Amino acid sequence: xxxxxxxxxxxxxxxxxxxxxxxxxxxxxxxxxxxxxxxxxxxxxxxxxxxxxxxxxxxxxxxxxxxxxxxxxxxxxxxxxxxxxxxxxxxxxxxxxxxxxxxxxxxxxxxxxxxxxxxxxxxxxxxxxxxxxxxxxxxxxxxxxxxxxxxxxxxxxxxxxxxxxxxxxxxxxxxxxxxxxxxxxxxxxxxxxxxxxxxxxxxxxxxxxxxxxxxxxxxxxxxxxxxxxxxxxxxxxxxxxxxxxxxxxxxxxxxxxxxxxxxxxxxxxxxxxxxxxxxxxxxxxxxxxxxxxxxxxxxxxxxxxxxxxxxxxxxxxxxxxxxxxxxxxxxxxxxxxxxxxxxxxxxxxxxxxxxxxxxxxxxxxxxxxxxxxxxxxxxxxxxxxxxxxxxxxxxxxxxxxxxxxxxxxxxxxxxxxxxxxxxxxxxxxxxxxxxxxxxxxxxxxxxxxx
Numbered sequence: 001x002x003x004x005x006x007x008x009x010x011x012x013x014x015x016x017x018x019x020x021x022x023x024x025x026x027x028x029x030x031x032x033x034x035x036x037x038x039x040x041x042x043x044x045x046x047x048x049x050x051x052x053x054x055x056x057x058x059x060x061x062x063x064x065x066x067x068x069x070x071x072x073x074x075x076x077x078x079x080x081x082x083x084x085x086x087x088x089x090x091x092x093x094x095x096x097x098x099x100x101x102x103x104x105x106x107x108x109x110x111x112x113x114x115x116x117x118x119x120x121x122x123x124x125x126x127x128x129x130x131x132x133x134x135x136x137x138x139x140x141x142x143x144x145x146x147x148x149x150x151x152x153x154x155x156x157x158x159x160x161x162x163x164x165x166x167x168x169x170x171x172x173x174x175x176x177x178x179x180x181x182x183x184x185x186x187x188x189x190x191x192x193x194x195x196x197x198x199x200x201x202x203x204x205x206x207x208x209x210x211x212x213x214x215x216x217x218x219x220x221x222x223x224x225x226x227x228x229x230x231x232x233x234x235x236x237x238x239x240x241x242x243x244x245x246x247x248x249x250x251x252x253x254x255x256x257x258x259x260x261x262x263x264x265x266x267x268x269x270x271x272x273x274x275x276x277x278x279x280x281x282x283x284x285x286x287x288x289x290x291x292x293x294x295x296x297x298x299x300x301x302x303x304x305x306x307x308x309x310x311x312x313x314x315x316x317x318x319x320x321x322x323x324x325x326x327x328x329x330x331x332x333x334x335x336x337x338x339x340x341x342x343x344x345x346x347x348x349x350x351x352x353x354x355x356x357x358x359x360x361x362x363x364x365x366x367x368x369x370x371x372x373x374x375x376x377x378x379x380x381x382x383x384x385x386x387x388x389x390x391x392x393x394x395x396x397x398x399x400x401x402x403x404x405x406x407x408x409x410x411x412x413x414x415x416x417x418x419x420x421x422x423x424x425x426x427x428x429x430x431x432x433x434x435x436x437x438x439x440x441x442x443x444x445x446x447x448x449x450x
Contacts, residue, residue, distance in 0.1 A: 029200060030063070030085045030168045031056050034239045037430050039280030039311025039333065041239045047193040052237040052280070054166035054197030055083040065089060065170070069096055072159065079162050079186065086167045088201060094157040094179035103156065105209035110148035112141040119145035119210075125258055128213055135215040150210040150226065157206070157227060158182050166197040172449055175202030175244075180227040183235050184274075191275045191307065194235035200448045201243045203229040207250040207265040215259075223264040233274040244285040244447045245269040251288055252348070266290065268323070272330075273297040277307040283314045285447035290321035290348065296328025299357045299384060304329040311428065312337060314438075316446040317352070319345030326354030326383065327361050333426040335364040336433050338442040339379075346371045351378060353406075355385030360422040363406070365392035367438040376409035380418070387419035398436040 034042050034052040042051040055062070062084040064075035075086050095103045109119045124146060128138045138146075159176070161167070161183045169175060181203070185192040208225035215221040229245050232238050247266060255263045269286050271294045272279050286292055295308050308330025315337045317324050324339065325332060339352055352368075353361055368379065376395060380388060390406040411417035433441060444450070 030087060030166050034197070034280060035430060037428050039282065039313060039428055040278045040309040041237055041280035041311070042428055043278050045193065045236070045278075048195055048237050052195055052197060052239045052278075053164075054195060054239070055085045055164055056166060056197075058083040058085045058166075063087065066092070068092060068100060069094055070098065070100070076159065076161060076165070081163050083164045084162070084166075086165065087170045088167065088174045088176070089170045091173055091175050091177055091202070091204070092179070093177045094159065095153075095177075096156070105153075108149050108153040108156075108209055110145060110152050112145040113148055114144060115141045117141035117145055119149045130215055130221065130259055135221065137215065138213055146210050146212070150208070153209050154180075154226065160184070161194075161196055163192070163194045163196070165195075167199075167201070168197075169200040169202070169448055173202070174200065174448070175204060177204045178206060179203070179229070180206055181230045182233070183231065183238055184233040185235065188234055188274070191234045191236050191277055193237050195237045196235070197239045197241070198230065198243065199239075199241045202448055203243060203245045203269070204248055205246075205250045208267065209265070211264055213259070220261055221259060222261055223258070225265055225267045228268040228271045230270045231268070232270075232272045232276045232279055234276060236277045238276075238279045240270060240279070240281045240284065242283045242446070242448055242450060245287070245289065246285075247288050252290060264290070268292065268294050271295070272308060272310055273304075274301070275303050275307050277309050279310045281310065281312050281315065283446050283450070285316045285318070286320060286324075287316075287318040288345075289319075292317065292320045292323045293325035294323050295325050295330050295332060296356060296359070299328065301328070305358065308332070311426075313429070314442050314446060316340075316442050320352075321348050322350035322352075322381075323354055324352040325361075326356055327359035327385075328356035329358045331360045331362070331422075331424050333362050333364070333429070334366065335426075335429065336438050336442070337366045338369070338438050338446075339366065340369040341371060341374060343371050346374050349374060349378070351381035353380045353388060353390075355380060355382045355388045355418055357384040359385045360424060361388045361390075362422055362424065362426055363388070363390040363393065364426070365432055365435040365438065366390075367435050368393065368395045369439065370396060376404040376406050377413045379406050380410040382410075382414065382416060382418060385418065387422045389420060389422045392435050394435045394438075
């Protein structure tokens with residue numbers, strides 16, 4: 001047998017035997033808890049000595065089967081800390097009215113509350129064209145109407161998740177369309193042990209009907225959106241596992257450009273901000289999106305120091321433009337992930353690992369499958385960060401001859417180099433697979449139903 005075939009066969013056997021991928025679950029999905037040593041979310045604390053358990057201990061009366069928005073919101077409406085399990089069947093659309101009828105962007109449009117000036121995109125574009133308005137932030141009746149319209153959509157698509165909750169998909173096709181799942185306590189200072197598990201769901205087309213025009217964002221301005229597929233804010237102990245995050249009907253390729261910039265209706269897929277801590281993101285598929293994962297919302301958020309500890313492992317990152325992840329302040333372990341780009345995806349690729357202020361990314365045994373034009377120096381971007389540690393990275397191959405030193409490649413092309421070592425060493429992991437096995441293991445195992 002050839003060496004190449006032997007390597008591929010070994011990888012397949014490893015994937016088939018992987019407990020994270022195919023082993024029969026010892027108990028129903030909704031009753032499972034995060035295993036010990038499975039990333040930062042497994043860290044025992046005084047509040048949660050068993051780590052992240054979600055709603056696994058819920059009594060039968062707190063187990064809810066839901067298949068529409070109203071039932072989902074009702075099931076999550078208990079703010080008390082009693083454990084609860086939400087089992088989602090089918091695809092739930094968040095952009096519907098109370099009777100379940102679909103809502104379009106036009107249905108959310110609201111007038112300016114001061115002048116009653118109605119909102120319309122055409123009127124907005126005419127009023128705030130930089131050639132007419134200049135390069136200052138919009139203000140006045142149409143901007144107030146846009147804000148009111150955005151608030152109307154947010155009231156429908158934002159799904160709040162209380163503490164001690166497990167949300168799982170049941171069967172193929174289970175998921176949320178157009179929803180913003182907001183994991184956040186009622187308090188917006190400090191953090192609380194939310195203890196939330198989200199598994200086996202597809203998050204599709206989370207979009208903002210009313211993006212904000214920011215004319216001073218960059219040299220040419222940008223359209224900025226709200227609504228992440230999942231946001232984790234002021235929360236600790238969150239496990240996001242075996243989900244898919246996709247843009248389909250609202251893909252960037254289908255959106256127009258206004259003022260010379262893409263009319264961006266998407267924000268993040270999984271963002272962790274506002275002093276959140278102890279999060280594990282594992283075995284997920286994230287695809288066809290620009291801004292994937294932001295850990296830390298601003299350089300000025302100094303309360304994030306000592307927090308934002310996140311683990312990313314065995315995720316499939318396909319055709320993502322940037323933020324995979326972008327990190328401020330946090331200690332983030334990024335290991336055994338598969339990064340891939342198609343030629344089309346390469347056209348809009350920015351970077352994968354963003355080194356933000358005081359961020360400490362420790363990247364181990366990740367595999368990149370990239371077009372030739374996407375060289376290792378492009379995998380990293382520096383945003384006031386000083387260090388990033390990467391080892392065992394393979395590019396377009398399975399042997400040591402394919403290993404690349406990502407930080408050295410970045411430093412060779414950057415006026416401000418990054419230090420190749422960070423001030424911590426990961427210890428919370430069940431196993432770290434050899435990099436050559438990552439493509440098959442992750443491609444076969446990541447995403448829902450696996």
